[in-house]
Amino acid sequence: MNHDFNRISAVLVAMAVMVACNIYTFIPIYREIGASLSITQSEVVMAGTSFIFFYACGLLTFANAADHFGKKRILVWGMLASAFASGLVGLSTDFWSLFFTRGFQGLCLGSFAPVAFAYTYDLFSGKQRTLLLAFINTGFLFAGILGQLLSGGITQLSEWSRVFYFFAVVYAFLFVIGKHMLPLTNVQSVSPSYQLATIMKLLRRKELLYSYGIVFTLLASFIAYYDSLTRHLSGEEDLLFLTRSVGLIGAGLSLYTGRFMEVIGIYKTLFIGLALSIVSLVAALIYAIWHIPFIIISSILFVSAISLLIPTVITLIGNMSGKGRSQALSLYSFILLCGTSLAPLIVMNLSYVQSLYLLLGFCFFQSLMGGLLFRGRRKWEVGN
Structure with missing residues (x-):
């Protein structure tokens, strides 16, 4: 190095x-x-x-x-x-x-x-x-x-x-x-018309649309999770600080995502990330309903899930987009943040438990998109 x-x-x-x-x-x-x-x-x-x-x-x-x-x-x-x-x-x-x-x-x-x-x-x-x-x-x-x-x-x-x-x-x-x-x-100038034509072509591909469906709810889930938690723990500043801080443990998992994809494959890594999301939200619901102190575990697992999912989805999009990789990743970033922009507006009118149910809905939607990607994986791979 x-x-x-x-x-x-x-x-x-x-x-x-x-x-x-x-x-x-x-x-x-x-x-x-x-x-x-x-x-x-x-x-x-x-x-x-x-x-x-x-x-x-x-x-x-x-x-x-x-x-x-x-x-x-x-x-x-x-x-x-x-x-x-x-x-x-x-x-x-x-x-x-x-x-x-x-x-x-x-x-x-x-x-x-x-x-x-x-x-x-x-x-x-x-x-x-x-x-x-x-x-x-x-x-x-x-x-x-x-x-x-x-x-x-x-x-x-x-x-x-x-x-x-x-x-x-x-x-x-x-x-x-x-x-x-x-x-x-080196600067390799590409005309705006070519870039636009490439983006339109990418948006007609089913496998990328499935991937962007996952992307739209990824960072939105992260924002919604901590936004609703901040309001729920208002007045409990020490617990809120601890819950946020321990989430940093989960962020380190993204460093090993590449290794996971090499050993178990990209789709298994994707579904492990989705499973972690669901388990973390169930732990948060247990805390919200029965006051069993699972919120710390939930924070670590939720950040761990996002840490696995984001690099995995980036790799999927990069692998499937071929020569249009630059535009495909630009679309990835745009769609990721479009979903994120809606999250605070949606959850600000929901209770903490309602927000968790919404996040579980996001997880099941992501799982559906992942399932469609997995089912058509041979076709996507052959097409590239």
């Missing part, structure tokens, strides 16, 4: 963690933001949804722009734009300023994920590529817990706006580091 790989991996994983943290920063501080700006918590949720929607748009836009301007340029200048946008969020004074600045922040941060995946494919091959993709995915999952811990901790010590000033400084630092440490790659 050479020095360049270690250096580039460290920068990209740090970016991945800090970018993904902002998907989750609102979850623990809805109440504090609402009280500070004299708006309702539902309006804060809507502002958070604006971030997710524009983040999803950024994922699709910047992935295609990178083909014209170069992947390094999009990555590093995206960090600088994100620093500026994050500072603006902290200056919000009412609902509309929060809505638009949070959306602008999401758009800027959307410059990272699909560009980083494609950049990794350009720079490395074989085990180095697989390892770096695993590191980046682990960073995304780690951020799901870290983002909540950072925003909750900073807000307790100071005020909610300092959360976004903190991220503004971090993104500015990552801009400087990335500009000096990340290498340039």
Whole structure:
């Protein structure tokens, strides 16, 4: 493993963690933001949804722009734009300023994920590529817990706006580091019409539609799980902090997903992830209904399940999309975040138990899509 790989991996994983943290920063501080700006918590949720929607748009836009301007340029200048946008969020004074600045922040941060995946494919091959993709995915999952811990901790010590000033400084630092440490790659310009034609062709393929069905509910489930849990454990801050923190244990499982797929196969890995999801939600229901302290186990298992499922689905899509891999992964990122944008709006009107039943419904839907993929696996493989 050479020095360049270690250096580039460290920068990209740090970016991945800090970018993904902002998907989750609102979850623990809805109440504090609402009280500070004299708006309702539902309006804060809507502002958070604006971030997710524009983040999803950024994922699709910047992935295609990178083909014209170069992947390094999009990555590093995206960090600088994100620093500026994050500072603006902290200056919000009412609902509309929060809505638009949070959306602008999401758009800027959307410059990272699909560009980083494609950049990794350009720079490395074989085990180095697989390892770096695993590191980046682990960073995304780690951020799901870290983002909540950072925003909750900073807000307790100071005020909610300092959360976004903190991220503004971090993104500015990552801009400087990335500009000096990340290498340039060749620019292979692809016309927008060709990209659009490729996307339309991909959307007509059943196997990818089944995969995107799973994708649509994946991160949405993660957001819904911790959003509903945060409201359910309101006033029990120590238990909430512990439940979030232990979830970090499960995030490490994504590092071993590649090994699981090699040993037992990609479809068995997919179904193990789905089984873990269901077991974790049953444990959460036992806690909610009978107050048996299974919530810690539930948090670990749920994050473990997502840790297995995300890299597995990325690998499935990458394997099935052939020459359209770049556009297929851009669609993956866009659809993942479209589903995520709806999750807080749906669960904010549900009780904790109702949210868990909804999540179980998501799991059974994912299992159905996985079953359809498994049944047609020979045809998909032959077609590629």
